[in-house]
Structures are given as C-alpha cells and as structure tokens.
Amino acid sequence: MSRASDRAYAQVREMILSGELPSGAHLVEEVLAERCGVSRTPVREALRRLEAELLVKRSATQRMYVADWSLDDVAEAFDLRAVLESMVARRAAEKIDAQTVKRLRACNNAIKQAICAEVPDVGGFLDGNREFHAIILQAADSPRLAALLATLIEQPVVWRTAHQYGREELMRSHHEHDELIAAFERGDGGWAEAVMAAHVRRAFHAYADAHKSALSTDALVEAAE
Amino acid sequence: MSRASDRAYAQVREMILSGELPSGAHLVEEVLAERCGVSRTPVREALRRLEAELLVKRSATQRMYVADWSLDDVAEAFDLRAVLESMVARRAAEKIDAQTVKRLRACNNAIKQAICAEVPDVGGFLDGNREFHAIILQAADSPRLAALLATLIEQPVVWRTAHQYGREELMRSHHEHDELIAAFERGDGGWAEAVMAAHVRRAFHAYADAHKSALSTDALVEAAE
DNA sequence: GAGAGTTGTATTGTATACAAACTGGGTAGG
DNA sequence: CCTACCCAGTTTGTATACAATACAACTCTC
Numbered sequence: 001m002s003r004a005s006d007r008a009y010a011q012v013r014e015m016i017l018s019g020e021l022p023s024g025a026h027l028v029e030e031v032l033a034e035r036c037g038v039s040r041t042p043v044r045e046a047l048r049r050l051e052a053e054l055l056v057k058r059s060a061t062q063r064m065y066v067a068d069w070s071l072d073d074v075a076e077a078f079d080l081r082a083v084l085e086s087m088v089a090r091r092a093a094e095k096i097d098a099q100t101v102k103r104l105r106a107c108n109n110a111i112k113q114a115i116c117a118e119v120p121d122v123g124g125f126l127d128g129n130r131e132f133h134a135i136i137l138q139a140a141d142s143p144r145l146a147a148l149l150a151t152l153i154e155q156p157v158v159w160r161t162a163h164q165y166g167r168e169e170l171m172r173s174h175h176e177h178d179e180l181i182a183a184f185e186r187g188d189g190g191w192a193e194a195v196m197a198a199h200v201r202r203a204f205h206a207y208a209d210a211h212k213s214a215l216s217t218d219a220l221v222e223a224a225e
Numbered sequence: 226m227s228r229a230s231d232r233a234y235a236q237v238r239e240m241i242l243s244g245e246l247p248s249g250a251h252l253v254e255e256v257l258a259e260r261c262g263v264s265r266t267p268v269r270e271a272l273r274r275l276e277a278e279l280l281v282k283r284s285a286t287q288r289m290y291v292a293d294w295s296l297d298d299v300a301e302a303f304d305l306r307a308v309l310e311s312m313v314a315r316r317a318a319e320k321i322d323a324q325t326v327k328r329l330r331a332c333n334n335a336i337k338q339a340i341c342a343e344v345p346d347v348g349g350f351l352d353g354n355r356e357f358h359a360i361i362l363q364a365a366d367s368p369r370l371a372a373l374l375a376t377l378i379e380q381p382v383v384w385r386t387a388h389q390y391g392r393e394e395l396m397r398s399h400h401e402h403d404e405l406i407a408a409f410e411r412g413d414g415g416w417a418e419a420v421m422a423a424h425v426r427r428a429f430h431a432y433a434d435a436h437k438s439a440l441s442t443d444a445l446v447e448a449a450e
Numbered sequence: 451g452a453g454a455g456t457t458g459t460a461t462t463g464t465a466t467a468c469a470a471a472c473t474g475g476g477t478a479g480g
Numbered sequence: 481c482c483t484a485c486c487c488a489g490t491t492t493g494t495a496t497a498c499a500a501t502a503c504a505a506c507t508c509t510c
Contacts (some may be wrong), residue, residue, distance in 0.1 A: 003493070003494095004493075004494065005493080005494085027463070028460085028462095029461075029462070030461080030462095031459095038493045038494075038495090039494060039496070040462090040494095040495085040496085041266075041493080041495065041496090042493080042494065042495095044270075044462090044463090045269075045273065048270065048273060048274075049273075051278060052372070054368060056374060061461095061462090061502055061503090062462060062463085063461075063462080063499080063502085063503095063504085064460090064462095073368075074371075076367055076368075076369050076370075077369055079312070080312075080369055080370065080373065083240060083308055083309075083312055084308075087304070087305075087308055131488090142301055142450070143279060143298075143301075144279060144298075144301050144302055144305055144377070145301070145305065147279060147376070148305065148373050148376070148377075149374070151373070152369070152373075195481055228463070228464095229463075229464065230463080230464085251491095253492095254491075254492070255490095255491080255492095263464075263465090264464060264465045264466070265464095265465080265466085265492090266463080266464055266465065266466090267463080267464070267465095267497090269492090269502085285473085286471080286472055287491090287492060288472080288491075288492080289467095289492095293507065310451085327470090337483090344487085378484095
C-alpha cells in the first residue's frame with residue numbers, strides 16, 4: 001500500500017464510508033488529489049476502482065458522485081454475497097485438505113478467545129472472522145470467484161454490524177463457523193453451501209435490524225432539533 | 226465508443242481474444258499505445274479494466290501479461306455465470322411486467338427467424354441472444370448483479386460456441402428461451418432460475434465439446450509440422 | 451417575463467515528461 | 481565455478497500541461 005494510487009483509493013474509500021463525503025457528494029478529482037496529497041492521475045485510478053465496487057457512480061456526463069446505498073441496495077449486496085460465498089464454501093469443501101481444516105479450527109478458536117474475553121474484543125473477532133473467510137476463499141481455489149467477491153467485500157458493513165452484536169450473537173457466528181468446519185471435514189459440499197448461505201443471511205438481518213434502530217434514532221434526533 | 230480509452234479497451238481486448246496477442250505475452254503499455262494510436266494514459270485504463278475481467282494478469286512486479294484460460298478456467302467462469310444468471314432470472318421473474326414479456330417474445334421470434342433462414346444467420350442469432358439476456362438483466366433491476374456479470378461476459382466464448390452450432394442446437398437454445406418466457410409469464414422465480422441454470426450449463430458443454438475437437442485439430446496440425 | 455442562444459468557468463480526458471522500479475547480463479571477488 | 485552485486489536499458493508510476501466537454505449564469509429576443 002505504498003503506491004500513491006493505493007493510498008488515494010484507501011483514503012477516498014474511508015472518506016466515503018465514514019460519511020465525511022456524504023451520499024450524492026460530487027467527487028472532483030482535483031479536490032480529492034489535494035486532500036490525498038497526490039496528483040489527479042492516481043486519484044482517477046482510485047475512482048475507477050471505487051466505481052467498480054459501486055461505491056461511486058458516474059453521471060451520464062462522466063462526473064463522479066458518492067453512491068447512496070439504500071437498505072435495498074445492501075440487501076441486494078448480501079444476496080449476492082450469500083450466493084457467492086456459498087459457492088466458495090461448496091468448492092472449498094470439495095478440495096480442502098486436513099491441514100487447512102486445522103488452520104480453520106485454530107482460527108475459530110482464536111475467535112472464541114476474543115469473544116470470551118472479559119470485555120468482548122470486537123476488533124479481534126473481526127480480524128479472526130476476516131482470516132477465517134480468507135482461508136476458505138483460498139481453499140476454494142477460484143480466482144474469478146475471489147475477484148468478484150473482492151468487489152463486494154463490504155467489510156465496513158460487517159464492522160458496523162459486529163459492533164451491534166452482543167456476546168451471544170458473536171457466539172452464534174462462532175458456532176456457525178464450527179458447523180462449516182464439520183462440513184469441510186466430511187467434504188460435504190452441499191452442507192457447507194447451506195451453512196454458509198444461512199451464515200450470510202443471518203448477518204444481513206442483524207445488519208437490517210441495527211439499521212432500523214439507527215433510523216429511529218436519527219428520526220428522534222431530527223424531531224428534537 | 227468514441228473516447229480513446231474505450232477504443233483502447235476494445236482493441237486490446239480484440240487483440241487478445243483473436244489470438245494476435247497470445248497467452249503469456251507481455252503487454253507493454255507504450256507498444257499497445259502506439260498500436261491503438263493513443264497515448265499510454267488511456268491504455269493504462271483499458272488494462273485495468275481487462276485485469277478486472279481476468280483477461281490480463283499482472284506479475285508481482287506490476288508487469289502485465291495476457292492470462293491463459295485453461296478449460297478449467299472457462300468451466301469456472303461458466304459456473305459463475307450459471308449461478309449469477311439464475312439469480313437474475315429469478316429476480317426478473319418476480320418483477321417483470323407484461324409488456325417486457327412481450328418484448329422478450331418478439332426478441333425470441335427474431336431469433337427464430339435468424340435460425341430458420343435458408344442459411345442460418347449466426348450473427349442475427351447472436352444479436353438476438355444478446356438482446357434477450359439484456360432485457361432480462363434489465364428486468365431484474367439489480368445494478369450489482371449487472372456489474373458482476375459485465376466482468377464475466379465472455380461473449381467471444383459464446384460467439385465461438387454458436388458458430389459450432391448446427392440448426393438443431395440453435396433451436397434448442399430458442400426453445401429454452403421460450404420456456405424462460407413461460408416462467409416469466411407465471412412469475413415463477415424458481416422455474417426461471419432452474420431453466421436459466423440449465424441453459425448456461427448446456428452452453429458450457431457445447432463449448433467444452435467444441436474445445437476438445439479444436440484441441441485434437443491443433444494436435445494434428447502440430448503433428449504434421 | 452419566458453425561452454433559446456452564448457460565453458465564461460469548472461471538470462474531465464489525453465498527451466507528455468520525468469521519476470522510480472524492475473530486468474538481465476556482465477563483472478569482480480570468493 | 482559460483483555468487484553477489486552493480487550498471488545500462490526497459491517498463492511502469494506519477495505529475496503536470498493542455499484540449500475537449502459540460503455546466504451555469506447571463507444576455508438578447510420575442
């Protein structure tokens with residue numbers, strides 16, 4: 001991540017996801033270039049990548065704006081993730097070796113440690129979670145699938161969701177991972193696929209619930225003003 | 226397609242798919258720029274797009290090469306297409322209106338015309354086919370799915386396949402379209418999904434068969450040299 | 451006062467120049 | 481003979497200048 005275009009990508013992405021650049025904001029290359037401390041060239045590259053992720057959209061006349069993600073959009077993205085991650089799980093189950101299963105188990109143990117700390121370590125949970133899914137993606141040995149998922153990784157959405165989780169919900173996630181491991185051990189692609197689909201769909205509903213309560217909070221704040 | 230980067234994209238892509246730039250060939254920006262009659266800037270943009278489609282890959286040191294697509298890679302791509310197009314079909318079936326179904330029917334009639342000409346009009350078939358799937362994609366109203374499929378549209382593969390088809394096989398494709406329309410009329414997402422999955426998977430095997438005979442031809446040619 | 455044309459400004463697209471990084475081969479030292 | 485290193489030639493990354501296009505405000509006309 002030392003190249004200028006990577007920094008620009010990371011920074012602009014962060015500005016969007018943090019809300020510093022709100023939905024619909026016009027993204028002017030030169031302004032972003034200055035804020036990132038680089039020239040327009042790497043900013044352009046970053047914008048193309050963000051466009052592919054649908055985080056920014058362009059008008060008919062090539063101007064770039066921050067896309068607005070409605071709950072429907074998030075639902076659609078989770079739908080896709082569910083389908084693709086399930087496919088990953090099935091392929092992984094059919095190809096995985098004993099040693100990789102061992103790594104998954106170790107990783108899921110680390111996740112459990114993070115959850116069971118005195119105060120749940122959400123950061124640790126997220127790192128473990130990321131690694132767990134990365135190992136599976138690698139085991140699936142499918143560059144195209146990996147490429148498609150990369151454009152869908154709404155890690156920030158997962159992040160927000162996890163922070164809403166209580167210990168109990170984090171444990172449910174952990175147990176689903178266990179079930180995935182069991183499916184992998186038996187090389188049962190169908191089982192792995194089904195568990196993964198449920199895993200992602202549950203995550204979506206956790207997000208949606210959090211979203212709804214956030215909306216009501218916003219409404220309250222607005223009413224108070 | 227009047228912007229230089231679009232032309233560069235189309236031209237480089239064509240050079241790759243036609244075999245003018247063979248698998249593994251090193252893609253030097255300046256050389257491509259000259260061949261396309263543009264500067265390096267639009268070529269770079271084109272290469273990033275092709276990279277996202279996995280038509281070119283980059284080495285650890287940022288050099289670009291033409292990716293080599295084994296039969297396994299093509300199989301993986303078709304797998305993905307089958308899953309995603311099925312999802313498109315299901316969503317479309319749940320949202321489509323009568324007028325759009327009418328357009329599909331008209332489109333499929335045009336396809337039939339092309340097939341039933343004295344000499345089958347493969348170009349017409351391909352145009353109709355493209356339009357048919359585009360209408361469905363539009364009806365599914367899912368920008369993310371559309372974006373993902375765009376990076377998978379191996380139209381050239383479809384093209385090669387269709388040219389191997391006889392009239393009978395073209396008609397089978399036509400009849401599958403009819404069945405899709407029937408599923409749409411009834412709003413039966415499950416049916417549409419299943420038919421579409423079969424449609425794509427059959428296309429893959431048609432490709433694989435053609436590929437195998439092409440391979441033996443190649444082998445013969447090599448042996449003769 | 452409304453609408454079409456016009457012009458100045460803002461923004462994106464492309465070309466080019468230069469800087470940084472990699473490649474491959476040759477040479478010195480072990 | 482092998483290894484490590486270094487140097488010239490390539491190739492990619494970034495900055496900047498300029499061209500093309502879009503936008504918005506202002507006329508001018510009716």
